[in-house]
Amino acid sequence: MGIENFHQARWDEPIIYDLSHEGERGIHVPQPEPEVRDAVGDVLTSIPGAVRREDAPNLPEMAQQRVYQHFLRLSQETLGRDLIVDAGQGTCTMKYNPAVNERFVSSPKLSELHPLQDESTVQGVLEIIYNLDLYLRAISGLDRFSFQPGGGSHAIFTMAAMIRAYFKEKGEERDEIITTLFSHPSDAAAPRVKGFKAIVLYPNRDGFVEVEALKKAVSNRTAALFITNPEDTGIFNPAIREFTDIVHEAGGICCYDQANGNGLLGITRAKEQNFDMTFFNLHKTFASPHGSGGPACGALGVSKEFERFLPVPLVGYDEESGRYYLDYDVPNTIGKVKEFYGVIPAVVRAYAWIRSMGPEWLREVARVAVLNNNYMFRKLLKIRGLGAPFAEGKHRLEQVRYSWEGLARDTSVGTLDVQRRVADYGNHCWLCHEPWVVPEPFTLEPTEAYSKEELDEYVSMMARISEEAYEDPAFVKDAPHRSTTGKIVDHSYFEDPDKWAMTWRGYRRKYKGYFEPRR
8 A cells, every 4th residue: 555645735724703704693593482581581680690791702703604614624624543544643542433432422312411410310321330340340350440530640640649548547658659761751740749759760771670670769658659561662561560569568559550551451451460550541442532632531440458549429339229329438538539420421432342342352452453563563663764772673562662863863854853744644643752761752553443554554654754854854854845834943932931822812912913804
């Protein structure tokens, strides 16, 4: 399969407020009949005066057809998993999300539910939450799940809060957590928000931490180990059970960042690795759209010992009445970490995906994800200027952190230049790896969702860009050439807070007169 002849649509589309014309309408809402108005009265009188607007909201005024055109043009300037080979969103598992699941979550039976409804009126969604808990128990080996955390980092924060409560109950002063350089940065950052000090261990030449380094780091101040495995390099730590045993012997708790479980489903579990807590990102491994950070769900699971600290409410089942209920009877709960009981659309999508796959096909997901990744890995390593630090000659699991260090040394074309050039081929390349411990990094994770032909296309694109860099470095450095925007030279708008404008109204105040609205 060759490289697609791609050119991104470029509409130079204005902000919708600049398309607004005073008095223009998309639809005229009919006025109520006099008898209806007389029967209902002035409905606004029930709204306290202190919360009423003094002026009408400043909304754009446009005909319906122009609204449709505006958003359709914007959609043509957007790339996503449904259009491209998005193997370049490494660490984020941008897998295929079955379209039928969108029918489920958009059904009025779900979308019109309200979290404050009486339990008796939401038995269906409570049953889904309860059963997804059971499925994830089987997948992880742990004993109870909460779906309240709003994403992976929030789940790590919740684990840290539970650990804080656990040691407070025991009367122990433990204020240190241990993590590794190639675990997700949130494994250090989120516990710090809860007041823990983070000890970060560095890898050896094979990409994982030596057992002796961990032994030197643990002490009577150690509260927990927070670790991703496989780490963001795609390398699985073969000594992980020894790691958890060492931390347990020191009196600490072991927390598994399994945001990306795509290469492990049905192969290995948190329980067998002796973890006390884990979480899965439903918006990654379990086929709910990633959404560039949301709407997300960090499904948090714990062993029996820590169940009493989970956020409330959990969902329980009363066998006698055959009814599901919200369970607030969690004796040492840390309370709520988010309103209500989770991001329900993400929960429903994950539930539907697991039900459709079944145990054997969940294992097949892991097998194919690892196969796809190592197929791409071997082909990419043949490209001039491209490398993969650590664990030379060994397989990786579901992703690889690569490096364009050789290309940059030979041509001065770095990974940021390659990223922009990738956009010219209608694709994407993931670079969010600050600080650059791996020189000129990029991470690919092909998942189980891609065919051999699509992987070959992505590899061919990377090979073509490498050839371009060696033949005409300036051309690659000036990319993109066929995208919606050109190369951004002035980065001060990203780096200077005085230039930031978070809303359209704030932008107009700060840059009044910068341009005139279209009329």
